[in-house]
Amino acid sequence: MASGESTPNPEEESGLGRNFITQIIDEHNASGRFDGRVHTRFPPEPNGYLHIGHAKSINLNFGLAEQYGGKFNLRFDDTNPTKEKQEYIEAIIEDVRWLGADWEDRLFYASDYFGQLYEWAVRLIKQGDAYVDHLNADEIREYRGTLTEPGKDSPYRDRSVEENLDLFERMKAGEFDEGECVLRAAIDMASPNINMRDPVLYRILHEAHPRTGTEWHIYPMYDWAHGQSDSIEEVTHSLCTLEFEAHRPLYEWCLEKLGIYQPQQIEFARLALTYTILSKRKLIQLVEEGHVSGWDDPRMPTISGLRRRGYTPEAIRAFTDQIGVAKANSMIEIEQLEHFIRQDLNYSANRVMSVLNPLKVVIENYPEGQVEQLEAVNNPEDESAGTRMVPFSRELYIEQDDFMEDPPKKFYRLAPGREVRLRYGYFITCTDVIKDADGNIVELRCTYDPETRGGHAPDGRRVKATLHWVSVEKALQAEVRLYDRLFSQEDPSKVANGQTFIDVLNPDSLQVIERAYVEPSVQGAEAGTRYQFERLGYFCVDPDSTDEKMVFNRTVGLRDTWAKIQKQK
């Protein structure tokens, strides 16, 4: 071990630390297997929108390329036209770009290689390594055997090369119906690895493809397309999730049979988050059954949902870097993600005052009709953000939670007879509580100390609390959407018998406040603008905003010590 001296380690400077993948890459670099190249790719299937789990993969792949001075490709794995759509392709491109991964001019599609893939399949047939099978799907399953019993050869397995060539060409020409026959690799029906029991390479699909239209009637399976696509693009390290581990022998078999350049497949554990579902199938269901407003519903773990929610690419990258990458299945607590968006926004978001649940305050000794502009700091963490003016008047709104008629010990906000500070405003003292016929508090009468303008007391006296507020006359009315976790259970994929993840949806995941008040400085802010509503949390302007009514989404609340005290009781 080198002692003392701090030799700068490039790996420690980038966000990603060391992990089992960098270790493998280092070994390859040491042995010269890829001549020191590092070339990764992100290979999404365009059958849905990208989610935070994909962000882990994107940041990993792009991050490694960056870290080693290599290249990164974006390649669509578009081999199944029955599930894939152009809409998804476009959304995915937007999301990957937004996350900050740069594929430069290397945007590819597996469908770009359909011609080459077909030729290679012909080569396999000529080598006696593939055959056309007329067993139907059920029969193929039966012949495959089970986990503990070997399979048996298809009766069509020993067709002649000529016959196979002819049949395969006719498959391509569209002469057969879907399901009538398939092209299979001839490997080993007794292999303990089921994926090696003569896997299907091509199936017939009379379906229009988003990119190749009706040109093809046969489409390659993942196992036949993926490795060769990696090979064509000269990818060095082909990263995928754990469930493909058992496919690696097949990945390598294909490449070896073709005698072409062979990348290294490496598998890592996919991301799992508490109170979240990251299965594309289930996300599609949430959208199609209307449990959420769409793919970009701010409650969705999709990239577009997180974006609309107010998350930043920087926060997502910090998160994926920090959780690391390994081969152990694990579940990250959602709090970890929330930590990183708070951390980012704390430094980047301007502060603003907003009252969500208004309680009217009348300052009896403040002149009627008077409005003063008071200076407020935009961001205490960033002096360059400057200041703004906030209007103060005789009638204000404060948060209902900030007043208690009969406060417990640790509550040190406003109460009868108590003096508190209005942020950037004045010290006020509550003199009277006004209630309606049902005993609900509807208004507070207070007095203010003109000497405390801006929030400082010349005599040095102190107050325990500082409250946010808004001028009744000058405040903007806005809609505020408060989001909570979409599921009420930590692992929504593990539900009681007879239930599905739908049954465990959190009924309170969205709370809409139709009439919240925000200081006027936010007027006209464009969609996506992020703020910290002081003492409440981080919010961003939703695209639903109009000139008449702004709409804000709560990205995440501030850490709330008072709420914690209340919880402890």
Added chain:
RNA sequence: UGGGGAGUGGCCAAGCGGUAAGGCAACGGCCUUUGGAGCCGAAGAUCGUAGGUUCGAAUCCUACCUCCCCAGCCA
């Protein structure tokens, strides 16, 4: 019960034979015109279990236990 993987504090995760990094969470205190942020501090791990090798094991060996993945003409 075939094959392939994984088990390190509440949640992640370093570590690669020399005596357990870091992050999140939780806890105590300081500070504060956000009960935010920040700062300081303390606590928390017999490294799945049991054996073995070694002067020394989370790291090597053996056995066992638990969990995950594979029987789509999905990816």
